[in-house]
Amino acid sequence: MILDCWTSGVGHFSEYVTIADSDGTQVVQTQETQFWLPNTFHRHSVTHNITAALEVPGFHTVRVYLDNQVAMEYKLKFNVQPAQGAYSTQA
Numbered sequence: 001m002i003l004d005c006w007t008s009g010v011g012h013f014s015e016y017v018t019i020a021d022s023d024g025t026q027v028v029q030t031q032e033t034q035f036w037l038p039n040t041f042h043r044h045s046v047t048h049n050i051t052a053a054l055e056v057p058g059f060h061t062v063r064v065y066l067d068n069q070v071a072m073e074y075k076l077k078f079n080v081q082p083a084q085g086a087y088s089t090q091a
Helices: none
Strands: 001-009 010-022 024-027 032-039 045-047 057-065 069-078
Touching: 001 010, 001 032, 001 057, 032 045
Parallel strands: none
Antiparallel strands: 001 045, 010 024, 010 032, 010 057, 057 069
């Protein structure tokens, strides 16, 4: 889940998020969300529920776009865990 909170703006805006793996390949793009801030004292929160399986461990780049421009970019480290109940047949 990615949660963004927008403040100090006035007008209509659109936002979406992308996630790229360590090779730069985009693995997730959320739906675009549109919102309106009537004045600089209001705020608007956007929640993106990420349901895609990220299968490659390592650092991924998260980019938050506001009106089709990168507003924020940061790295997150993802670890891959075996499914519950998974077992190995190796001795």
